[in-house]
Structures are given as structure tokens and as C-alpha cells.
Amino acid sequence: MTTRGILLANLGSPAAPERDAVRRYLNEFLMDRHVIDAPWPLRRTIVSLILRQRPEASAKAYGAIWRDEEPGSPLLHWSERLADALRQRVNIPVALGMRYGAPSLEDALKALTAASVDEILLMPLYPQHAGATRSTTIERARTLADRRKLLVLPAFYDRPEYLQVMRDLLSQELPNDADHLLFSYHGLPERQIRKADPTREHCLQRPDCCEAPSSAHAGCYRHQCLATTRRLAAGLTIPHSTSFQSRLGRLRWLTPYTEEHLGELAGAGVRHVAVACPSFVADNLETLEELGIKGEAVFREAGGHRLTLIPCVNDRTDWADALAKWTTLPREELDLT
Template sequence: MSERGVLLVNLGSPASTEVADVRRYLNQFLMDPCVVDLPWPLRRLLVSLILVRRPAESAAAYASIWWDEGSPLVVISERVRDQLRNRLDMPVELAMRYGEPSIERGVLALAQQGVGEILLMHQYPQFADSTVTTAIREVERVIEQHRLQVRLTILPVFHDRPDYLDALADSSRPHLEGGFDHLLFSYHGLPERHLQKVDPTGRHCLTPGCCERPSPAHATCYRAQCLGGSRAIAQRLGLRDDQWSSAFQSRLGRAKWIEPYTEAQLDELAARGVKRLLVMCPAFTADCIETLEEIGDRGREQFINAGGEELVLIPCLNDQPQWMDVLAGWARSEPVRG
């Protein structure tokens, strides 16, 4: 019997590139109140409208980056799970918040192995209700529903952990050595209201210079954590302030999302004369549709059409040995917090 078991959690993926599977996945994802934070009737209406056309469009996008083994995100996550199993003397299970393998399946697999504590090792560097909170709630739901006698420990967000930042900087350094004009840090976006509703002060987020002024709000402010991470990585890489910038991608719907937008930045950088652009996506630890298709394919095409010559997508940490050592170290040493 192992005292601790690791539940490795990422966002998820459709089961296949078939439109029906993509529709099923999008419905589960978008109907989560942590993702689309509207009252159920409005959320159901909005999601139903989105599901008219979006599944076919998304299915084509998934098909363009799908691997022979399956979804890149799931395949990479399985490799990470296997690497951690090789490094740790404790059970490790993989789960996706949406799709398969489900969180319920992962939690029950750990319980069946007799663990007394589950370490929820989510793969989200920055805090957001739509990632961290919903994963925690689902794990808690499964534990309560099945009346499991296990203790839950939650890995804190790790956007500012030196070993994580070192791994990111080290993984990107070879790409910079090939020469570049600019490095763009592109993060997944969020609606602005998601920041404001978790601001404990009720008055800090989205005011002028808010991310640069110290505040208790930064503990849950996704934007401040992203911008701080960019600065920390740029410092490790020895970059001047004019050599890098940050932006936010993956907007959905008509609500105001946090700025600047990646799409606008790609056009602006090309107009400024940037020819060789490097793009890094530190909101993701594993490559997925948002990195491979949205940036690696569509983003590259947009940048070149705007006058740039080359866009190089720097891979996520994926299953790189240095990152695997970092995760294994956290699994061994993370104190009980749950």
C-alpha cells in the first residue's frame, strides 16, 4: 500500500476527430459553469448555438494536428504519466477534466490501489476557475460520491516556481540561439469578468497598471501571473525589454477578453518589421490544438501574410527529462495541504 498517489490532470480532448465526438467534448467543456459562467438556461442556449457550427470547424482543426497514436495532448500526457511512474515509488494515474480518461476513472483507480492521499497534480501553471477550480471540484465530487477515505492534496499553481521557470528557459534557449527578431509569449485568454470575480479586494484587477502593483489579488489573477512569468523567463534568457512581449489567444464569444490579443500582436509585429518570430505558450505544459494548430498553423499563416517571414513555435515542456524530474520532485516533496 502506498501512502500517496498522483493524479495527473490536464484539460482534455475529443475521443476522435469525428464531428460527433468533437460536439460531445465541446458540450461537456462549455456547459461547465466554471468555463461559461452564465445561469444554466442562458448557458444552455449559448452552448447550443455554438454547437451548430463549431464542432465541424473544430473537427477539421483537430484533424490537421492529430497523430497516428491519437490526440497529441492525450498521447503526450500518457508519456508524462509513464515517465513519472518510472521515477516514483508511488501510483500515478492520468485524468482529463473533459473526455477520457475521466477524473472519476483516475480517482477510483488510485483508491483501488489503496492510497491514503491523492496529490492532484494539475498541469496548469497559472490560476483560473476554468482550469484549476473545476478540476478540484470534480475530484472532490468523485471522492464524496464514492465515500472514499482518502486525503486530497492540491499542487499549488507553479507559474513562479524557479525549477519550472528554469525548465522553460532551458527548453527555449536552443531556439533563440538560431537567431530571432522577437519572442512572443502567447497565453490562453480569459474573459475579463473571470479576473474580476476572483479579485479578493473587489477593486484591483483591470485598473491601470494593476499587474505591476503588488496586491493580494495576484494570488488568483491569471493575467498578473502570466505577465510575471514572461518577465521571469525573459530575465533568465537575458532578453532586452524590446525583444519580447506577451499576448492572449483563443477568444470565444462576444465578451471582452483580456488583452493584448495574440492575433493583433502577430499583425503588429509583422508591421514593425519583425521577420523571424518565436512563439512560446507557457499556459500549456503539453502541446495541444491551441499550440499546434492555433499558433503553429493559423498563427504562422497570419504572420507570414502580414509580412513576416518565419514563425517558429517553441514546443511546450511535454515529456522533456528536465521537466519530468521537476514533476517527480514535486510529487515526492509536496506537503499535505488538503
């Protein structure tokens, strides 16, 4: 009889809000060919330049959100709580691994091996598909899984359970006096969107590329983000918009950029903006610091009065229930590797 184990996976964070720890984390993260898709010599040069100054600034940013209790990383804190909640709902082994940093995917797979698991259901905790999140996580897990069967939960941006959890979250957390709702997603270079297009002639080639039917949508991050917004905004009466955050480097990334868009909203008369982050399931540096601290400062400096950051789904009961339901999905609804 096959024994299935669950591998929850998220991106990761540094071990401490200190320059050296952040430098090690960023080096591992940025040297991934899925993150900076340049030939190794060029990628090494680019990353080495980034690591001259960014670790110190990033360490300061992490320090602003680091928890006093262990684990200090908010991402790891919420991921561990979610894993514990899932264990309470299923009768099979559950392990948590990060693509970068600790606990590593290797550590998680060793734990599943110790539990005599011979079939692994990898659940990448990224709602939309992107090479820099899902692809790299799946590739690494496949390598480490060796000869064990690896099943993968598909991107869940359009699954009814995830959408209902998000709708309930918005219903509970959206302030009554907010006059605009911004859906902010992690950004990607436009170059990576085009590169992921299997047709090589659809993505970003026409203004309505994300609405026009195409096989490219199955792996198109932008399409899946905009589709998430459409589904979540249906029925809402508050004005809303979509933007993309966390731009790195000089390449053109998906637009509009969140920081600039916040300024534009304030300039247009929005006084209280609420920000939701549907590309993250656990609060982290990009939500708590980039939006909750820096984003609010940008909005206020541009004339806005208040920014309310809506929390991620984190360890919500209904979110843990949804994951537990997905652990029983039949193989035909899962991706085989």
C-alpha cells in the same frame, strides 16, 4: 501508514477529430460553469448556439494535428508519456485523468483506489491559476475523492523548477535568427478576471494592477501570466511581448489578442517571430493548430517571413524530474481541500 497516490490532470480533448466526437467534448467543456459563468438556462442557450457550427470547424482543426498512432490526440499522447516518465521516477501509484473526455478523472481515481491509495496528491498541469482550469479540476476531483484526503499542488508559474525547465527549453529551441519572442497565453474573459478578485477593487481597475502589491494576485491569472513572462524574459536580449489567444464569443478578453498582435509585429518589421506558450505544458490544438498553422498564416499574410513555434515542455526529462520532486513536497507547501 498513509499511502499517497499521484493524480496528474489536464484539460482533455475529443476522442476523435470527427464532428460528433468534438460536439460531445465541447458540450461537456462549455457547459462547465467555470468556463461560461452564466446561469444554467442562459449557459445552455449559449452553448446550444455554439454547437450548431463550431464542432465541424473544430473537427477540421483537430484533423490537421491528429496523430496517425494511438492516441491520436497530441495532448493525450504527451500527457501519457509524461505520466509514464513520472512512474519511472517515483515509487508510488500515478494515474492520469482529464477534466473532460477520456481518460476521465473518475477513471484515474478508480485506478488509485485499486492501488489502495488513501491520500491523493492532485497535480493540475496548468502553471497559472484560472477558474476554467485549476478550479474546475480541483472541484471535480474533490467530489470524486469522497472521504480520501486530497492534497493539491499549487499553481507553479513561479516555482524555480518550472522556470528553469522553461529557460532551458528557450535556450535550446529559440532560433538564433529570430528577431522577436512572443509569449502567448490562453486567454480569459476580462469579466472572469474581475470576478476572481477577492478585493473587488484591484484587478483591471488600474493600469498597473498586476505590478501593484495585492492579495488578489494569488488567484489572478493575468498577474501570474505577466509574472511568468517577466521571469522567463530576464536575461534575454531578444525583444519580447505577451499576448492572449483562443478568444471565444463577443465579450472582451485579455488583450492584446495573439492573432492581432502577430499582424502588428509583422507590420512593425518583425520578420522571424518565435512563439512560446507558457500556459500549456503539453502541445495541443491551441499550440499546434491555432499558432503553428493559423498563427503562421496570419503572420505571413501581414508581411512576416517565418514563425517558429517553440514546443511545450511535453515529456522533457527535466520536466519529469521537476514533477517527481514535487511529489515529495511537505503538506505545508500543498493546498488542502
